[in-house]
Each structure stands twice: as C-alpha cells, then as structure tokens.
Amino acid sequence: MSILNSAAAVLRCFGAECTELTVMDTVEKLGIPKSNASRLLRAMRDAGLLETIGKTKRFRPGVLVLDAAISYRRSSSLVERAAEAVAKISTATGHTGYVSKLIDTEVAAVTDHPGTHSLRVVSNIGRRLTAHGSGTGRALLALLSDDEVRALFADGIVPPSDLSPQSIDEVLERLAEVRRTGVSFSAQESTRGVDALSVAVRDPETGEAVALCIVWPAALATEEDRKTIETMLLDGAAEVSAALGDRTLRKR
Amino acid sequence: MSILNSAAAVLRCFGAECTELTVMDTVEKLGIPKSNASRLLRAMRDAGLLETIGKTKRFRPGVLVLDAAISYRRSSSLVERAAEAVAKISTATGHTGYVSKLIDTEVAAVTDHPGTHSLRVVSNIGRRLTAHGSGTGRALLALLSDDEVRALFADGIVPPSDLSPQSIDEVLERLAEVRRTGVSFSAQESTRGVDALSVAVRDPETGEAVALCIVWPAALATEEDRKTIETMLLDGAAEVSAALGDRTLRKR
DNA sequence: ACCTTGGTTCCATTTTTTGCAACTTTCTGG
C-alpha cells in the first residue's frame, strides 16, 4: 500500500470519537508494525499534515489540513452560498444549523453553525448518519429517482431507529412526501429530543447537491416556530438556487 | 522527495487564491513533470485527499480533509473555546473575527467568523501574515521573551508595510506596549482601511497559544467602539483562560 | 533498580516513485 493511503487512513482516524493519535493507537487502528507507524506519523508531521500536541508524543491534524478544508468551502459556490444561508437562519433563530452532503449512502456535514440558544443542539459534525435514516439524508435522496434510490440501497437497509423508515418502500414513501412539500422533517429520529428540518439544493451546473438543515431541541419549538423555520429554509434554498441559476447565464 | 511531501505541497496550493487545481497547474506550481502531477493527483483522489469537481479534470480538497479539520478544533479545547469567544464578539459587534496561531514566523487563521455588517471585512482566511508585521502576530509574539523573539527573527525582518515596525527593535517596542496593555492594535497595517485588535491566550497545560482577533473597516468604528471591542476581547480571553485554568484542577 | 510499555533506529529486501518519451484525449480556431 502506498504511503499516501496510509496517510489518508491516519487522517480518517480523526473523527467524532478521536481527536488525537499516538504511535500505538495507529498501530492498532491500521494494523501496521510500529516501526512504520512511528515513521509514518513523523513523515506526516514533517509534511505538515499532522502536528504534535505541545511537546507530547500525541498527534493531531496540522494547520495545512485546516487551510485546505477552508478552501473547500470556497471551491464550491454551492457550499459557500448554502453555508451563508444556513448561518443567517441559525443566527436568526438561535438554533444550530448544518450544510451536508451525500457521501455514498451516508450524510456528512460540511459546515456547521452552532446555535446561540442556551439550550441548543450541540454541533455534532463529523458524525455520519445513514442517508435513509435521517431527515437530511432523505432531503438529498429525494433529489434522485426512486430507481436510483433502490439501486443505492440494493443491499437492503438497517433502520437506525424505530422512528426511521423500516424498509426501502417506507423510505420511498417518505421521499415522495419530501418531494411534495420540498422539506424533510425528522422528529427525534437521529438524536433523541432533537427535531430537524432539511431542504436540498442542487447546483444545475455541476450536479452537486447539498442540504440546508436546522436542528433544535424538540421541547423548544412550537408548531409555529417550525413553520417559520420551514419558510426560512425554503427561502434560503430558493436564494441559493437563484444565485446558482444566474451564474449559468454568465460566461464562465 | 517523498510523495507525502508532494501531496502536502499540493494541499498547500489551496488557499485564499486558489480553490481548484488541474494537472498543468500542479506542474507549474510544484515544478514536477506532468506525468507525476497526473499520477499524484489521481493517487490523492483515490486516497480521498482530493475529489474531482463533477466530471471535470479539476481537483479540490476531499471530504476527508474536511473531517480531519473539524477534528482539529475539537482536539484543542483552547481553539474550541477561543472560537466560541470570538464568535460571540463577532455576532455582538457585527465585525469579522478570527482565531489565529503562530506557525514559525507567520500567523495563520484557524477559524473565522464572518461579520454581519453590510460593510464588513471579508474573511480572508488562508492568507498568512508575518508575525512581526501584523497586530495578531505581535499579540502572540508578546507571549515570548525579547530574547526568544530576537532568536526567531535572527535573519532579520522585512516589514510588510510602512506602518509596520521597521526593525527588530521597533518590534520589541511594540511588544512591550502589547504586554503592558494586554491588547495588540493594528491600524490599517495588513490591509488598507482595516483596523484590527487582538488578544493572545495561552493554554497553561499544553503551552499552546492562540490569538482572538476582531477586524473592522477603519471608517466604521469610533474610538468608543474600539474601546468596547477591546473590553469584549479582554473579557473573552479572560473567560477562555479561566476555563482552561479550571480544567487543570480536574483530573485528566 | 527492575520491569513494562511506548517509541525510535538499523538494515537488507521489496515496493513505489520518478522522469522521459510516446501516446491519447480534449479544446480551439478556421
């Protein structure tokens, strides 16, 4: 295996669970001899991909990774604009917001916007949700045709919770609902006590799609609040969409 | 040179200026034969470090990089808390804010918090400033001793602007001022028309240091506003510091 | 002082990576 793949594997270790790595952690997680782990981590540090925490022997991602990640947002007008729209809604309502993408059959948050309410959903970026078992995921799936969705989950689905659709057919029912209303609501499905509302947008030029998503403590919002959020999300999505549509008119 | 370094060099290309790369771009920027550039980019994509934009031949950082970057924030309570403090000030004042770190002799922004004023300083993360020639940099340098600073710039300094200190001695004068007041002010130094105010915080446990920084259009803030921002920054830094201090009492 | 655990270094062998040139694909202008 090329060292690049090993390096990528190391970066993949960092996630919701794990924020720092030692040589031995790496040995366990990647199953490589520790001589290699030692050299790999050092090489990555020398390259700027990792940095050592203080003068300890623990590693975490380096600023290089940070800079590149920031550039990601920039590279995609879609993500950039979506992030802006969500940020606006997030500050207006005080609730936490996300922009997410579909990665294979999972949903990954791309940017997060922590809310300001004292009781808010703590930003849980890095955590991957199943596409079929989350409101955000279904918002994105609804952009596909039923056949495409069936193909994607040809191996069957494992519902993450009782409240999630239990079969492909149930998923498709929910998707039909999403397509009809334009929004995807999920009540305490992925996280107990947390409601979420998502709207998907597609960039007509690149085919890329993201979901705008607002999450809030179920106890904190009335039906009316939900309606407000829904409107804001739809408006936000419309703005993003309009901005992207305009762009295709401009010479590139 | 190891492929890891090449990969890092590629990631380094992504920044304020450049959000996507082609094979030829890479050839130019890294000065490598195009056969290598082609294979390098593909290998990085296969590893998840990059992704192709749609079905074009252009590359940008991949989600893997994104996830790792998110984990970075988490890995450092200092950065996490500092980001929170700056975010609060940023939303309160409407001005753009940063959290920055010293990387060798340069300052790199670690998180950004775009302001909400219609006239605001656009978030310019990814751009590196010289430590001696920026308010944020001097806030961080002020944590070092004069001797350490001299050692750091043993090769002499190149002032980035007329308004910046022109010699090490001038830098040290400014640092003394920063140490006295606790804040570092920079008037239109790094960017014309933009004032900035920074305060540094150090994590007593790890020795890591970051600067909280607020920037605003010089035309937009009165002397009084400046005072307000200064107070908020000092308070924010104090909170961060207190939170970190508490932590050392807790068993780890 | 001794043991344990985590980390680093040595070295011959194996595997990538490199650079060049030839080749294919994609654009561009006429």
Next chain:
DNA sequence: CCAGAAAGTTGCAAAAAATGGAACCAAGGT
C-alpha cells in the same frame, strides 16, 4: 468538421522510497 495545439495519460528502466523484523532507548510505575 478538420487540423493543430494543449492537456492529460501510460510504459519502462533507473533511482528512491517504504517495509518489517529485531535490537535499542526512554519514561513511568512498583
């Protein structure tokens, strides 16, 4: 729609790495 150019992709032998096993250091605990 074609010719020519530019961008991108392979094939191959030489050069430069990564690998894994074992020996070796460092730190922490008893």
